[in-house]
Amino acid sequence: MMMQMFAAYTANSSVSHSAQMPQKSMHHASSLFSILDAVLAASIFIIAxxxxxxxxxxxxxxxxxxxxxxxxxxxxxxxxxxxL
Structure with a gap:
């Protein structure tokens, strides 16, 4: 019962909204890292x-x-x- 109340509180509070914000920035950071990884892999391939x-x-x-x-x-x- 206590866990259900805590889950309902965190779902309705601003805590869950602020917890979702870093996920968006992490998504942008991961897409940036994937682009950088692709550029790095392409440059290594060209050098090789x-x-x-x-x-x-x-x-x-x-x-x-x-x-x-x-x-x-x-x-x-x-x-x-x-x-040789």
Whole structure:
């Protein structure tokens, strides 16, 4: 009985109205954080994409150098193979 009276009091009082106000601001803050998370994830993806392409280009140039030296000079490629 006491709990029902307390629940009815908090439902009708201004306490419950003021308790709902931070939920709205928390909703705006969570949407802002989700936007910031999306921007951060996109920037990390772009940086990783650029880094992979730089490494891929360097690796393909290195493999091309190894192939050309093996074709033309017929020498073992110890220095280039050590870089791989």
């Amino acid at each position: 994409f650029i880094f992979v392409h730089i490494v891929e280009v360097r690796l393909s140039v290195l493999l091309l150098m190894v192939a050309l030296r093996m074709i033309y000079w017929k020498k073992p490629m110890t220095r280039e193979c050590a870089l």
